[in-house]
Amino acid sequence: MEVSPLSVLLLLIVLFQCGQTEEIPKPILRVDPNTTVYTGDTLTLTCDLQISLTGWRFRWYKDSQQLNPLTEYKDTNTLSITASDTETAEYLCIARRGHGGVDYDSHYSAPVKITVEIPKPTLRVDPHTTVYTGDTLTLTCDLQSSVTGWRFRWYKDSQQLNPLTEYKDTNTLSITVSDTGTAEYLCIARRGHGGVDYDSHYSAPVKITVAGKPKPELRSSLKGATLRGSSVTLECVLDQSAGWRFYWTKHTQNPQNEFSTETHSHTISSVSVSDGGQYWCKAGRGDPVNYTPYSDALWVNVTDLDSRGPGSSSLAAGVAVGSSLIILLIILSLVWCCKKNKGGGSLWLTSRNKQNTSQRQNLAGPEDTVSASTPLQSDAPAESSDVTYVAINLKSKKKPKKKQDLGYMPEEKTTADTDQKTIYSELKLNTD
Template identity: 45%
Template sequence: MIRPVFTARPKATVTIHPASPVFIGETVTLTCDIGSGHHWQYDWVKDSKPLSEARWRNEYTISKVAESHRGDYTCKGRRSTDSRYSETSDAVTLTVSDLPKPTLTVEPERPVFSGESVTLKCEIKGYDGWTYQWYKQDPWSRWTAVSHSEYHTVNGDTLTIRRDTVNHGDQYWCRGERHDRSTSSQYSDPVTLTVKTLPTAELTVEPKRSPVFSGESVTLKCEIKGYDGWTYQWYKQDPWSRWTAVSQSVHHTVNGDTLTIRGDTVINGDQYLCRGERHDRPTSSEYSSSVTLTVKDLPKPTLTVEPERPVFSGESVTLKCEIKGYYGWTYQWYKLDKQSGLTAVSQSEYHTVNGDTLTIRRDTVNHGDQYWCRGERHDRSTSSQYSDPVTLTVKTLPTAELTVEPKWSPVFSGESVTLTCEIKGHDGWTYRWYKHDKQSGLTAVSQYHTVNRDTLTIRGDTVINGDQYLCRGERHDRPTSSEYSSSVTLTVKERPKPAVSIQPDHQVFRGETVTLRCDIQGGGVSNWQYSWFKAGSSTAVSNKQHYSISSVTASDGGTYTCIGAVRGTSRYSHTSEAVTLTVSAEKPKPELTSSHKGAAPIGNPVVLYCKLDQSAGWRFYWSKHTQSPENETKPETHSYTISSVSVSDGGQYWCRAGRGTPVYYTHYSDALWINVTGTTRSDSLTVSPSRAQHFSADSLSLSCEGQSDSTGWRVRRYTHSEKVSNCSSDLGSVTGSTCNISSLSTSHTGVYWCESESGESSNPVNITVTNGSVILDSPVHPVTEGDPLTLRCLYRDPKPSNLTAELYKDGSLLQTQTTGEMTIRTVSKSDEGLYHCKHPEKGESPQSWISVRGEKTISDYLILSAALQ
């Protein structure tokens, strides 16, 4: 019997290539090794879970490692012949890391000075075996690789940039690479080069107080702030304006960063500068600014007196010695003695010395005494010059001067008054005030008055006409008071109140010129400045005495007041009583009447009256249909008299009124017809089409051919906007006594008549031309009483399908007709009036006047239509 031989079961071993850690994105291979020579099949497990994708193979390759591949891996083998297993391998941990990021450093540290080379170092800490690639941003903001060249030196992990190619603002990056890895490292953070100019030395002077006095030494100090390790070189400008080095000598002492110039070699105008030098970076600094030495003679003290001259009898005197602009001085005092000459003054029972002051006891102050002083100091080798002498002037006590504010006289009731007491040329006074009382005499002022130093303010309600005041000065350091001032007598008057007026009237019309006047009488003032205010506004609308509004509108209407201010002062008058300006929106229209009813016999007088309700300031202007507007008759009264009527006086008359400068005109009145008996008047002007209203662009014919003798007759017309004119090329074409207008416009609206060479004329007719879509077909000549009258609406093309229209007389609805036509079977005088028609879609026509005459006489009046107003 053969006993089986038992051998130990082999154990699998797992290895990872490359070794852990593995970077994300790399390829990694895990190998399972079983030392026995049997033919094995392999099972892989990750974190206790089988890896089906790696089964049977002894190598498990991951092409791009991710975070999910991190974990513990094991394997074991199974023999294919007898299904026996090896022992499971020890677990191997696969560590997955982010790609490392290099650190990029600069040597020297920023900033770099102009002319220095720069070395960059790229390092991936904690990982070995890297090589490095360098990148630079070109002018087009693209990254370009940097390699070894005449400008750049690459040495392992360093990149050196030649000094003449180091530019401010250049940016560099680096990245690590290695042969045993399939990917590179991350890019480093960029490094931006900061290139600065060389530092500049700063040069200071001791003593700091400039100028230097003759004989003083000077120490210069050179310093480069923010950088250590400097030595300094000194330079002086020679007489040929060249800079030469200054070194240790009998005239100059060099000690580190200072240069001391011996006192007797300090010369006014000498110039010095310095520069720093060092062995490391940078080698030299920029030169300092140059220092020019200013050397002056010794200063001269200023000697002042307190109190200022003159000194009053019995006062002590303090003298002050000062050398302005220089500190650290002590002072010596001197007095002129008639026998001994200039003698030193020191502390005594007569004189008190305290630093820069000398006080002279009051009983030893004498008129004409002279004093001097001089400065001395320990850090200067000589004393100052002597001051100019001070000669004491001693005078008697001054007299107070009294002034009044306001300076003007009189004062208005209610105004306060301020008195100022002054002793000119002398300070330190306080003041005492007095009022002259008729019973008690001179008394001190207290109640109802405000005292503030040198002023006395008298409350407005206690200022009384004729009151008298005076003052006197007092001070603690003077033994007596000043002399009394002269007295002041107050003059008080009532505050004036302005009177206002409006021209031409309180009620005006839009477009007129209005002048408001403010007058202030009394108060003893002539130089007033005026302000006008309108109710509802706190801002003045005018600052003139006469406030003119050139073309009033409705917004100018309202209540106005004025107030006066005295020029150059804060004084005001009372506010005036309010005046109200009323502005009417509509221009007025006068009413024209005649003293004569019916026809006027030749030789009789006729008076025309132009009536206007608002008659203040108006002048009246008269015109006739045969006149142009500029030829108006201007009697400027509301009546126009024809003392003896003749044939030529017949016709239509108008009036209007005007006032102000420039003249503001009213509307023209309605026309008034004067019929002179004995004249031949007829409806001899033939109009075709025979109606008063016409559409624009239509044609019109006006003819005088119906006269018994048409030779010498012509068609004439008149509008308020034009002169009287004949039918000519600008109006139409003329054939004999006929005027043909081929294309009407609104400018053809007017009064037309026939006129002979001898001055005879036909009755005028009114022609109205409209751009609208509706006209009224009404007779152009007066209608005879008893005759029928038909009125109808006419329409511009296209004609409406609905012909229903409304007919109006004098603005009131007369009838509504489905045919747009109305007939009055028997016309009477009551049918006279203004007619127009209205269509719901096309609109309404203009208005036309229909005149009715008796069977044998011509109507006395023909009124112009609204289009001529």
């Protein structure tokens, strides 16, 4: 059986079409930068057809709806879109190639889910959320978005902070706080694209507490006077010392005479007389520097003698011992005088308020009798009742003559009785 050339040609065409059907390519859809994006973000959809043949054209679909309806197919395999609606949608693509007046389509790519969200910035406060009046703060509206062109706005207690401008091109805002109290701050971002504005969510509110400037307390490591040559440390004490620089001045509160330290202490290793005087301290932080008030003045007294040493105690002890010796010498002198004048006697002390009037009446002779109602003359003030007298009984050493034993006792007084005299002497005791 003969085979005509026409039959052979038709057979070759059928075989060729069958081979093409078995090798239909399937593209891969890639999304850049991420499959989860924010409103206003720009996405790039790439329909990657891994085949060496050229002349392919491409088309994309979102939820089975063609993305670029104005053109049947796009000559390049990339498509840029702006995410505008907050949603999750499925995207896919297909490729087509014409040859010999016949269009050959690829398979559809596997669908890719893209989620579009509204971004929410984070408000950061530098350096602290607890500050003092006069401090400068930096508010940063941090938006995690891959695209640029965002503008920002800040609010304090629902009131716009920068009313003169709708939005600020940069995401930082510097403010100087002046009013004490606690306030809530937040921010928002906006981006325009294709004549449409896309707003972010508001950030979470951040509380900032402003307190009055603290007044430091100046302390010294030594109490009282400072010995020349010794070491003394001055401390400028604040409740929160982190982040502060400390400034010191002497004699006057003059910034031109100040010197500063990184820490809150200043040590004078060897004190000299010129180091004495009044000292003040204050603290400062930030740029520009926000200063606290000066502390109260602290006196540093420099001396060569330690008034707190044992000298003062020795002096007090010496005074006490000297007073006791003086009293003892007075008593011994009185005793010696009595012995010298009368040859003997007895000595005792009696109080002026408790004088025994009977002792005064034992004086021999009416001319020596002291009346009990007559006060003794004294140089002491009349109002003092703590005067002590020394009463001295003088007795003669002559022994009385022995009488003959007549069997009775004569009524006359013996010489020993008549020779006894009592002398009072006023003794002043220094009890100071």
